[in-house]
Amino acid sequence: MKPSAPNEHAPHGRRLNPAELEIDLFCKGIRIHESCDLEKDARVFARARAGLGSGLELVIPGKHPIWLNAPVKEKFAARSPYELRLEEGRYHVLHTVDQIRYDVVLPPAPAWYSRYTSSGVLMREIGVLQGTYLGIxxxxxxxxxxxxxxxxxxxxxxxLNVGSPGGDKAEKTVEEVLEVAKAAKEESGITFVHFNTGYQQGRGLDICAPFVKAIKEEVGALVGVQxxxxxxxWKYDWIAELGCDHLSFCYELQNPxxxxxxxxxxxxxxxxxxxFRAMEYSSQLLGKGRVSGEIIAGIEPIEDTLEAIEYITRIGAFPTVCIFRPVQGSAMEDWPSPSFEDMVVVFRRVYECCMKYSIPIGLAPNIEVSLVVQPTDAEFLVERTPAFYWYKTKLAVMKRLAGLVFGRQLQPRKIAADADHVPPPPAEIKPAG
Ligand code: SF4
Structure with a gap:
């Protein structure tokens, strides 16, 4: 059921903390003032994947910088109270009702975006930065x-994107992906390559396998597969043997x-x-926090979203919660964007559940995700209780230990498993037909 539109222009009457600002920008989008020169200063608007990366990449600076991809082209963004402005060489976002300005930084487009692979493909049609990682x-x-x-x-x-002019190139080769990943590691310092596929009629993991192995052997980066x-x-055991560090499952909605x-x-x-079965199996296989359950908040009733967050964290997985974006061109483009108040409740629950089930968050080096509010960002939304400080202490210790492991993962290494042939299932398991 389509919800009614929130009041986009209700003033907050106060300065928002960084996580609140991030959420509000995701919900309301941003208008671009004529003082801005995005062609020169910003990353291109990437038409990639399901559309969540369709906006403007921004960083809210601070001790804990927050990356986000703010909606710009969607209809609701044209009514946003937020305006991006450039004054004296610095960008800021002005809340035009509250008359409060927030400093922001526009990460520049990397030089490799406009270079071509040896096969003649524009590199940004192979992969794009989504925050500080490479999405392909x-x-x-x-x-x-x-x-x-x-x-x-x-x-x-x-x-509408894959294979269309200006969109993603369909059916990339391993060589093209390696060229782009090497450029992104050398020039943009990426540590994580995330592969994603739509429905490939049961062959999704098989398609990703050679790419996972090649990145581990030739580039040296953490690798995620969705x-x-x-x-x-048993195919999850295989993809893990090939070096996959992270698996995500986009089941989107909890309410059946x-x-x-x-x-x-x-x-x-x-x-x-x-x-659910694949997520639970993989979470057991890879360990806590190395599997994501991906859901969208703002389509189903909020109670279902909160139940999803509880379920995902209870099985040891990491809740990746996207704020619903009624993307231009989608069947839901006329839906309202979710309300700020609801999304604050959702992300507060994200942090509380990560705390409750001791999900390790923020351990991997230099992975800032611009498409979602990360659980680490949501710490600005919770009360400072003894449990909060205990969790933060545990994370700090884990981060130190994890640094040693990640240091090794970022070096290219030989992978013994064969990526080109799907191994037969173990004798005692008959594959599903
Ligand atoms: S599975 Fe759904 S979200 Fe993913 S690419 Fe296909 S249609 Fe889009």
Whole structure:
């Protein structure tokens, strides 16, 4: 059910803390004042993946800098009370109702964005920075877009991007991806490469496998994979042996009715249970905090979102919560963006649940994600209780120990497992048909 639009122009009447500002910018978007020179100063507006990275990359500076991709092109952003301005060579965001200004930094487009691979492809059509990591879509355009009638997730625009002019190149080669990842590591200091595929008719992990191995052997970076889940759970052991450090599962909506209505392809061909089983299996396999459950807040009732956060953290996974963006061109482009107040409740719960289940957050070096409010950002939203300080102390100790492990992971290393041939399932397991 489409919710009613929040009052975008209600004043806050006070200065927001950095996490509140991040959330409000995600919810309301930003207008660009004529003083700005985005062509010179900003990263291009990337038409990539499901569309969450369609906006302007910004950093809210501070002891804990916060990265975000602020909506600009969507209809609701044109009504935003926030305006980006350039004055005396510095950018800031002005809340035009509260008349409060917030300093921001625009990360520049890296030089490699406008270079070409040896095969003649613009490098930013292979991968783009989403915060401080490299995001790459693999495989053909999601098959949910090619069915008749279409079965794509209603919020998504991947089918309009992949393979289209100015969008992602379809079916990248390992060589192209390696060239871009090496440039991104050398020039932009990335430590994490995240592969994502849409529905590849059961071959998502198989498609990602050679890329995972190549990054580990030739580049030396942490690698994450987000693919439609497989019922052949043994394939997760295989992808882990190839060096995959992180797996994410975009099941989006907890409420089964909303799952069915807004994710018709996932409902018909995969099923929510398959996401849950794969996520639980992988969380056991890789360990706490190395699997993400990805959900969208702002489509289903907030109680369902809070239940999802509780479930994800209870199984030891990391809650990656996207604030719903009614992206231009998607079937939901006329939906309202979620309310700030609801999203504050959601992200407060994210931090509280990470604390409750001791989920390790913020340990990996230099991974700032601009597409979502990270659990580490959400610490600005919770009360300073003894439990908060105890959790922060544990994280600080874990971060020190993790630094040694990550140092090794960032060096290229030989991988023994074979990526080109899907291994047969263990004898006692019969693959799902
Ligand atoms: S699975 Fe859904 S969100 Fe992912 S690419 Fe396909 S249609 Fe888009």
């Amino acid at each position: 879509y693999l495989g053909k355009a999601c098959a949910f877009w090619n069915s008749n009638p279409r079965e794509n997730c209603k919020f998504c625009i991947t089918g 693919a439609i889940p497989s019922r052949d759970l 009715e909303y799952f069915k209505q807004y994710l018709p392809g996932k409902f018909k061909h995969i099923g929510q249970e398959t996401f």
